[in-house]
Amino acid sequence: MTTFTPAIPEDVLSVVQWAAGEEMPLEICGHGSKRGIGRPVQAEHTLDLSQLSGVTLYEPAELVLSARAGTPLAEIETLLKLSNQELAFEPLDYGPLLGGERGRGTIGGVLAANLAGPRRLKAGAARDHILGISAVSGRGEAFKAGGRVVKNVTGYDLSKGVAGSWGTLAAFTDVTFKVLPAAETETTLVVRGLLDDLAAAAMAVAMGSSAEVSSAAHLPEGIAKTVADGILGSEPATLLRVEGFGPSVAYRLGHLKQLLAAAGEMQELEHETSKALWRDVRDCIPFADGSDLPVWRLSLAPASAHAFVLALRMRAAVSAFYDWQGGLVWLRMEAGEPEAETVRTLIKQFGGGHATLVRASMPVRASTDIFEPQPPALAALSARLKAEFDPKNILNPGRIVAGAH
Structure with missing residues (x-):
C-alpha cells in the first residue's frame, strides 16, 4: 500500500492521473478525523492531502478566505478570530465522537462532508458559504468552479454540487469560503425540566418569535450533565442561544423569557460558558x-x-x-x-x-447502508454524476455505496 502526500496542487494532479491511467483506486483523506464515517473504502493506495496546507488569501474587508484543502480548520478559525470573524455555519468536529482529538479536521473535509453546526437553521451549512474550489476529478483533470467574490454564480454552481460528496467525485486542492463577523456576545437561555414533547413546543415558540434565536437544542435527563463540564446537572435542559450586540441580546432575552414564562425554571449562561456548551452540543x-x-x-x-x-x-x-x-x-x-x-x-x-x-x-x-438510500431517480442522477467525474471509480470507491461510490 502506497501513501501519496503531495504538497502542491500539481502533485495531486499527477497522482490522480497515474491512478486513472492504471485504474488504481485511491482513498482520499486529510488528517483522517472523519475516516470512520462511511463504508470502508475499497482502495490499496491513499492520497493524503494533509501536507497541502496553508491560507492563500484572506481579505477581512471582503469577507473572503481561500486555503489549501489540507489546512487544519483549527488554524483557520484561529486566524479568523484575530479579525473577529468566523465561519458562520460553525462546522462540527467529528474527532471526539470517533475516538480522536478535536481540531484535526481540514477545511477541505468541511466541504467534502458538508458540515454544519447548531446555527444550521439560521446560517446554513458549508455548501451555503462556499464561493469557489479548485479540484482534480477522477478523470485526472484539474478544474475550477466559482471564484473569490461573494457574488460569482452563473448557471450551475459546481462548488455547491460537490459539497457532501465525501471525496467520491474529486480531490479538492483549494477552497474559498465566505466568512462573516462574529457576534459581539452571546447568551444561552436554559429552560430546565422539560420532557421532550414540551421542549419541542418551547423551541418552536422561541424559533418562531422575534427574539431571533440562532440555535435551539434539547438535552434530556442524564444527557445534560455530559456537556460543558457538567454545569447543567442531570435535569433536562432546553437550550436557546441569542447572539449579537450586547443591548440587543439583553432585550431579546427579556422577550424570550416573557414568552416562555410558564415553561419552567430558567438560567442564563453567558460568553465563554455559552460557547463551550454549544461546542459540546455541536460535536456530539x-x-x-x-x-x-x-x-x-x-x-x-x-x-x-x-x-x-x-x-x-x-x-x-x-x-x-x-x-x-x-x-x-x-x-x-x-x-x-x-x-x-x-x-x-x-x-x-x-x-x-x-x-x-x-x-x-x-x-x-x-x-450496513451508512447513508440514506436514495430514491431510484436520485440514485440514477448520482450515478451519472459519478460517471462524469470519476468514470473509472478510483476516488474513495465504496465509501457511500458498496461497489460503486
Whole structure:
C-alpha cells in the first residue's frame, strides 16, 4: 500500500492521473478525523492531502478566505478570530465522537462532508458559504468552479454540487469560503425540566418569535450533565442561544423569557460558558464515550422528532438528544446493534427524513447502508454524476455505496 502526500496542487494532479491511467483506486483523506464515517473504502493506495496546507488569501474587508484543502480548520478559525470573524455555519468536529482529538479536521473535509453546526437553521451549512474550489476529478483533470467574490454564480454552481460528496467525485486542492463577523456576545437561555414533547413546543415558540434565536437544542435527563463540564446537572435542559450586540441580546432575552414564562425554571449562561456548551452540543460530546456503540445522525421534521424517539424506544434501547429545534436527532444504540431497518422504517412512518450511521464498528460499517438510500431517480442522477467525474471509480470507491461510490 502506497501513501501519496503531495504538497502542491500539481502533485495531486499527477497522482490522480497515474491512478486513472492504471485504474488504481485511491482513498482520499486529510488528517483522517472523519475516516470512520462511511463504508470502508475499497482502495490499496491513499492520497493524503494533509501536507497541502496553508491560507492563500484572506481579505477581512471582503469577507473572503481561500486555503489549501489540507489546512487544519483549527488554524483557520484561529486566524479568523484575530479579525473577529468566523465561519458562520460553525462546522462540527467529528474527532471526539470517533475516538480522536478535536481540531484535526481540514477545511477541505468541511466541504467534502458538508458540515454544519447548531446555527444550521439560521446560517446554513458549508455548501451555503462556499464561493469557489479548485479540484482534480477522477478523470485526472484539474478544474475550477466559482471564484473569490461573494457574488460569482452563473448557471450551475459546481462548488455547491460537490459539497457532501465525501471525496467520491474529486480531490479538492483549494477552497474559498465566505466568512462573516462574529457576534459581539452571546447568551444561552436554559429552560430546565422539560420532557421532550414540551421542549419541542418551547423551541418552536422561541424559533418562531422575534427574539431571533440562532440555535435551539434539547438535552434530556442524564444527557445534560455530559456537556460543558457538567454545569447543567442531570435535569433536562432546553437550550436557546441569542447572539449579537450586547443591548440587543439583553432585550431579546427579556422577550424570550416573557414568552416562555410558564415553561419552567430558567438560567442564563453567558460568553465563554455559552460557547463551550454549544461546542459540546455541536460535536456530539454526550456520545463521545470512546466506544463503538452505533451512533445515528437523523434529519427529521422538528415537530415529529420527539414522537419518533419515543416510538423507537419501544423497539430498541436508545439514548437521544436534539439540535436544530429537533430537526437533528443524535441517537446512540445502547445494545450495540444499529437496528438500521427499524430506524429507517420509523423515519418513513413519521413523515420522512434522512439517517446517517456516523459511528459503528468496522464489520457493521461494511454490512450496513451508512447513508440514506436514495430514491431510484436520485440514485440514477448520482450515478451519472459519478460517471462524469470519476468514470473509472478510483476516488474513495465504496465509501457511500458498496461497489460503486
